[in-house]
Structure formats: structure tokens, C-alpha cells
Amino acid sequence: MSLRETIPPLLVIPGVVYAAPVRSPYAHARIVGIGRAAAAAVPGVLAVLAAGDLGVLGERPFGTFLKDQRVLAGDKARYEGEPVAVVVAEDRPTAVRAARLVDVRYEPLPPVVDVERALLPTAPLVHDTPPPLGRQGRWRTVPATNICARVTLEQGSIEQGFREADVVLERTYTFPRVFHFTMEPHGAVASATPTELTVWTNTGHPYQLRQELADMFELDLARIRVVVPYVGGSFGGKSFPKLEPLAAVVSATVGRPVKVVNGVEGSMRTNRRHGARVTVKLGARRDGTLTAKQARVLLDGGAYADLGPVVAEKTGVRQLGPYRVPHYSIEVQNVYTTTTPAGAFRSIGGPQSVWATESIMDELAAALDMDPVELRLVNLVARGETVRAGLRPMDADLGDDLKRLVKAMDDGASPEATGRGVAVGISNPAELPISTAIVRLHYDGSVTILCSMVEVGQGLHTVLAQIVAEELGVPRAAILVVSPDTRFGPYDWSSGASRGVTIVGTAVQRAAQDIKAQLLALAAETAGVPAADAVWRDGRVQVGGRSLSPADVVRGWYGRPAGEVIGRGYVRNLGADPAFWEIGMGGVEIDVDRETGVIRLLSYTGLADVGRAINPQLCEQQDVGAVVMGLGHTLFEEMTYSDSGSLLSASMIEYRVPLTVDLPAALSAVLVENGDGAGPYGAKGMGEGGNLAVAPAIANAVARATGARLRDLPLTPERVWAALRAAGARTRA
Amino acid sequence: MLPPFEIHQPATPAEAVALRARHGESAALYAGGSELLLAMKEGLGAVEHLIDVKTIGGLDTLALASDGAALVIGATVTHRALERSPLLRSRFPMLADMERQVANVRVRAVGTLGGNLCFAEPHSDPPTALLVHEARVVLHGGAGPRRLALADFLVGPYESALGPDEILTHVEIPLPPPRAAAAYLKFGLRERPTVGVAALLVPDVARVAVAEARVAVGCVGPVAARLPEVERALSGLPLAALEAGWPSAETSGERLDAVGDLHGSAEYKRAMAGVFVKRALAQAARRARAAA
């Protein structure tokens, strides 16, 4: 069994048929005709469907923020690989083979592959008409341009700020388009009837998806059922609708349950991270105090908005960095291009922003002849200080964190290192802290937790069980966490943004506490004493001189081994937004092979300020995992498109991800636990932050080791080699 | 997803040749399938018949020829078998070392030397290493077997001198001259190498200077090739100088017919060829001096 055949394709749904997409070979092309005959003639093929065959469902656009996408491209294809038709067959091999026989006739249109050229007045438009806002949309497109969303942030007067500066630097940094590469590609099975729709899928967002499907099918939320098993990785790539609308619409059209699954190459044609081009101008006084920052960011959003407008908004805040900047002006534009749509990816806009903000801090340190750590300590916001007006004041001791990072690096310093670099990342995660949880205490003392954040491998379900075990004094082994099913489970906003432990964990903790309160009342009622006479001690109820286990209380109240106690927990906010600041710092020691440009990583130390590590091992592994993922966009990964918009690195043979051989000789994570988070037991979220510092820390180390400053990711050996030659040429000149 | 196909399992080269003649373009020779099946899954070509070369008797040989003058490797011997072969390790340690670095263990376990040479992908390791050993290939066609120097077999990217009715049956590698020592270095970030360099040095009797040098570079240009000018310049040079790093090596890639691609620009590849020629020579020189 290959990986692509696992969840949800493993599900056996009676009568299921398979839909294989026919993908556009052009980045931008008008669809002028679909030749169905050859494919339709293949035995086992049930239907060959293009957008026009899907009725009104084929015309209804979807999109959580902008409704700009249809299940199949209708009039034109907007990126190479976009589904323009599907072949439905009794089995998957037949569907896939017949899909190759569909004869789609195209009229190629000029592609839009580069963000800057996409903004030229002469650029072809990816979307000819402005799409309507989605349910959660706040930003409209700029009509008659390729600007999908434009966000600005201002404070003070940058003119004044730059006047007060002794040193002003302006630099441009670029960040590549990269792919999530989850072990399990996207997959969905849908079964539509006129009154109900059920979708089994590996989405990260069951409730956002439910809403989208309800809008498309004009059904009540109660009639949409989204079932999500364990998911083989998401990193954001499975957030929001992906293959589900297609599966659902095809099912409604053919009247059978329909399965659509991607191979890894298909997933590469489904979603990616936003590429970015960041021009930042930074002013400082001679003592290092920052006076002003101006940033202009172009995000390459690809063909459809997906989460792009929110990525733009988050990028704006993330451009500020963890520093006191009295005057700033930031503009972020998410730009449509005819490439794979970009969406959520482990800290949206985070690595792109921190790459620029933390590279320029080291360039500034060099210009001021200051130690880069010192420069940061001078400018870091203190606990309680404002990062951005309207947001939660800083809830961490960043200076202490940075000093701890440096100390950890010093303690493990490698004698072979010729350069070291650090970077400090912060992000405002935990978007919309809305969650609900149901905890069921059974009369044998075991517990079922119903929550709707998806277990994508991050370990959340383990931690939720720990929280309930702690609250109810029930052994961890007696607790079962159930994966989301919107028919039975409680609402949750999303599985992303490092929000699980803090927000969903709080909902679950409240549900467990609700059970505790109910147990006291029930025990008192059973014993016939006033409610206040029952007390909770050491995981048991003390009442009328007796000590009862939670199960005793349930059985006692129902009078027999029967019944259960149901706790509920609601969260609508946890104080100011964000619920916490996610802190991700990193320090690296390197050596550079000057002949080849290969960067050798000797040590990498991550630091996550987690408030409370409810499960330290999971925290460490999340942080280290995020670092390793960060090594990808830092050293190797790039979705390379040709000028015509064709994806050149279109399989895992051409697309290079980090391998075990690429890991630094020493790789560790420092966890800071000050018990100061808004989540259970003072926990803050984590899991994305480890990604933030990797690229700038490494580029900063390269600059210190060699004098060569790299501003374009990934830092491939050829780029480093070319930069070394250029630096050498400058020194000789 | 693999399209449907019929598999044929011939027992002799002649049967395989006949099957090729019968099915023409719709047939493909199938060894480990590590390249072929990938291409078929992608829907490239219209292959309906697979002719399995692994069932042909004798193609799994890995032994010295009866006259002892050459090593004979059957076309279906896998990279993994070569990497682990005691014979290769003792008599052709550089080849064993090179084989250990091909692809990943999954590919090595099924991928064959014959498949590698016939696929003729420019970013490969074995051709480069075999060139400095002056290997020959044995091809079997309708008119019987013929021998060809490997250098003549490698024609261009994805192109070999294999005739439409031929199969590759064996690779013959002459035993190297006495005292010869060799090194193979590969460099690259991707699945396949960006640059591969093989160096073989035959020292004089005193093991002080180079009597004969053979240097080949692969992956940089359309086919792996020897560098005759570099080889000539090396003749007579002290091994100690090479071991310390021969500065002239750095320019040895300059004249290569380099092709820029996802692996790197032509300029970078030429420069890396120079760096790795220098390093491979240093390694080979160290071995040539040290060998007892």
C-alpha cells in the first residue's frame, strides 16, 4: 500500500467511484473545447465532466476570504496543473488513465510568473473581474490589477524617523515559493444527497470547510458532515477547502460517493507557501536605537486567494519584529500570479518577514560596528510593552530569552565554527480563539474527549488527554480523544496558528472543570447534603465522610452502572489578541566550504518561550521539527517556475527537502517556562516559531564567517559561491 | 499509476532481441524498472510490452574473465550487489565506493548497472567512474554480440549507441595497471549528482611521480568525458604536489561543454568540476603513494 492510499482513501465507502482530475498544461490559457469521446469510451468510465457539466454547482465560487475559485476551471486555467475536467470511473487506475485521453483545447494566454511584473499596468489580469468577499473576508481585491489584497500599517512619521537616524539602510530580500510536503497528500471522499452532504477528508479545518460546503450546496450547517481521521501532516497545506468541493460537486453530479486523491505531485499543484520580495529600510541612531522602519512586501499568492489576504495582514505585523520602532510604514500586497495557489503554511508570513527583519538587523549591526546580539538587546520590547497598538502587550522576557539562547550556544560552542548567527522571531498567532469542547465521563471512570482540532501529527491529542487527566485525576490510559466529526463533535475555528494547547486546551480544561463542578453537585445530591459540603481533593470527591472516585459519583447518582456526566467548555477569547506572542529564536554555528559554497551546520540551538511545557518532549520535537523544516527554505527548497509558468521542480526527485544527512551535528531546543501564558497552567502555544529564525540566523552566520551577505533564499551552494566571488572581487578592487 | 502491460521473460539474449524486433516501439527492456516504471507512471511513451532482461541467463555475472584480464559485470547486476561485492572492493575499490554513493538504498537495491548505462541520463555516476577504467560494453543484437568502448557507447543525454534491436549484456573492465590508485567524488544537493569526477593515477615504480593519469568528469556536460589535456599535463608531476592540491586543476573544467539546469549554471558546474578534479587527484595521489 502506498502512502497516497492511506487516510482517507483507506475508508471503504460502498459504491464509491473515483474522480481523476485533468490538469491544465498551461499556466494561463483560455479553454476553448473539451474532447470527451476517447476518455468516455474507456470501459469503466462513468462520466467525463468539465465545469459546464456541473450545473449551478460548477459556477458557484468558493473561498473563505475571497470567493475566486471554482471546482473546475471554467473559462480559463490560471495555473499549470489546475483541474479543468475530471474523469469519473469505477476504479482509480481507469480514471487516471482515461484522464490522459481527455482532449482539452486551449488558447494560451500570457502568463504572470513574477510578482513585480504582475503589478505592471500592462500585466495580463489573472482574474478579470473582482471576486466577491468570502465569509471571513475583510480585504477586497484592487480592481483592474493583480492585487489580491493590500494591507498597510503606519505609526508616527517615517520622514521624521529617518531624519533622526544616523544610519539608514535599505535592502531587498527574497523568499522562495515552497511546498509543504506532507507525507500524506490531499484526499477526500464525498457523498452528496439532495438533503445531506458527508465528506471524509484529511482537512485541517473541518468547520471552515463545513461552512464553505453549506454555502455551496445551500444546506444548513447541521446537514453537512465533515469527518476527519488522523491526518498525515498538514503544515497548513490542508487548511481551508482543497479537494473537498470538487469531490462533493462531482458526487452530487454523478449520484455516487466520489473519491479524489492527490499524489505528491498533485499536492504540489494544490498549495504552497507565499514567495516574498521584501524591501526594507531601517534607520538607527549611532547607539543602535531604531528610529524608523519602512517595508514594502510583495507576496506571491499564486492563482487564487485562499488564505492570502490574512497572510498579508499577518505579514504586516510580523514585519515589525520584536523591536521598539517609533515610526513605521509597512505595505504588504498579496499578488495574483499564474502559479500554484499559495495558502497557509506554518507561521503565515512569518519566515518571509523574519528573513528580512533579522537579516537587516545584522546588516545594521555591521554598519554600526556593533555586536548583533547587543543591537537586539538595545531594541527588544520589554514585557508589557506595545509591539503594535491594539494588540496584546509583549508577554515574554525577550532579552532574557536571547541571553539564554546565547548562553546555550556558548556552552556547546563548536571549535570548528567560523561563523555564528542569531535571529529573533515573534509572531501573533492563535487567530480567533473560538473553540468548544465536550468531555464525557463514563460510569467506569473512563473519559472521551470530543474536540475538533485535527491531530495532524503535532501531538495535540496527547496533551489534551494530559490536561483532562490532571483535572479529573483519571489515568491517562483511560482517556480517549476522538477525531473531528462535525455531526457529533463540538465547534472549533481551525487547526493552525499554534493555537491548540492554548485555546482548544482551555476549552477542554473548562469542560473537565465543568465535570468536576457537576460531580460535586451530584455527589452532594446523592448523599443528601448541601452542595457546599462536597469537596474535590486529590482527584476524588469527599462527601459525608466518604471519598468517592469520579466513577463512584456517576454510578451513585444514577443508582446503577449507567449514565454519564458531560462537561462542556467554551472559549471565545483569552484576553487581548493575540492570545499569546509566539517566540522563536535560533542560533547557529557554521563553517563554509569556500570552494563549493556549501554551508556546513555545526550546531543549531532553537529557543521557544512556551509558558509551560505540558509535554516537554513534544515541545522539543515540535521546535526541532520546525527548525528542520526551516532548513528546507533556507538551504534547498524552491518551486522553480519557467518563464512560461511551468513548474520545473514538479516531483520529489527535483524538489529537494532536508534529509537526515543535512541535520546539524548538534541540534537542540531550549524551552523557556515562565508560566506566563494564557493557556492551561500558564502554557502558550508553539510549533510554528522554530521555523522563524532559521534562514536569517544562517545567513547572518555566513556573513560573519565570510563577509558575504546573501539576500536571496535558498542559500544554495551556487549562491554562496557566487556571493563569495563577488565579495572577493570587492576586496581585491 | 502504471498503465496495463504484458511482461515477457526471455531466457537468452537472442529471445530478447527477437521480442524487441516483434514489438518494436511498443516494447521496452525492463531491468530494475527504477527509471522505466517512473516514466510509465508519468504516462510517458506508450509501452505495452516489458521485456524483462533479468530472466536472461548469465546477465547476473560478477566475476573475473577466464583469462583474468578483466572484470565482467552482467547488465542486471544491481548497484547494491556491486557496492557489497568483495571482488569489487578488493580489485576496484573506487568502483565499489562510487556504487555506494549512487542514489539511495531503495534505488540501489533494484537499479542495475545496465539500466543506468542504457538510460544514459547525464547526471549519473557509473559512466564517469567507468571511463577512467576504460570499460567496454558488450551488446547483443540480431547479428550477435559486439564490443564497444564505453566512451563510444555514451552518445548524448538519454542517448546511447544501443541499436534498436540490441540489448546490453555485459560490461567489461580491464584490470588496472599495477600500482594504479583511483578516486571518485560526487557533489550535489539533489537526488542526482551535479558533478562527478573520477581520477586514476598510475605512479612510477618509486611511487613518486605520475606515470599515467586518467581523469573524467560527468554530469556537467551532455555526456561524461575524459579530459585529455589535463591528463597530459599531469604526466610526470610529483604525487606529493597533487596530494597537496594541484592549483592548475581548478581551471580543468573551463573548456567543458557545460549545460546549465536545475543543478546549477554552466559557470558553476565548470568551476565545481575544477574543484573536484583537484580533490579527486589529491585523494588518488594519497592512495597511490600509500599503497604497499
Ligand SMILES: Cc1cc2nc3c(=O)[nH]c(=O)nc-3n(C[C@H](O)[C@H](O)[C@H](O)COP(=O)(O)OP(=O)(O)OC[C@H]3O[C@@H](n4cnc5c(N)ncnc54)[C@H](O)[C@@H]3O)c2cc1C
Ligand atoms: C530517485 C533516484 C535517484 C537516483 N540517483 C542516482 C545517482 O545519484 N547516480 C546515478 O548514477 N544514478 C541515479 N539514479 C539512476 C539509477 O542508477 C538508475 O535508476 C538505475 O541504475 C537504472 O537501472 P534499472 O535497472 O532500474 O533500469 P530500468 O528502469 O529498468 O531501465 C532504464 C532504461 O534502460 C533500458 N535498459 C535496461 N536494461 C537494459 C539492457 N540490459 N539493455 C538495454 N537497455 C536496457 C530500459 O529499457 C530503460 O530505458 C537515480 C534514480 C532514481 C529513481
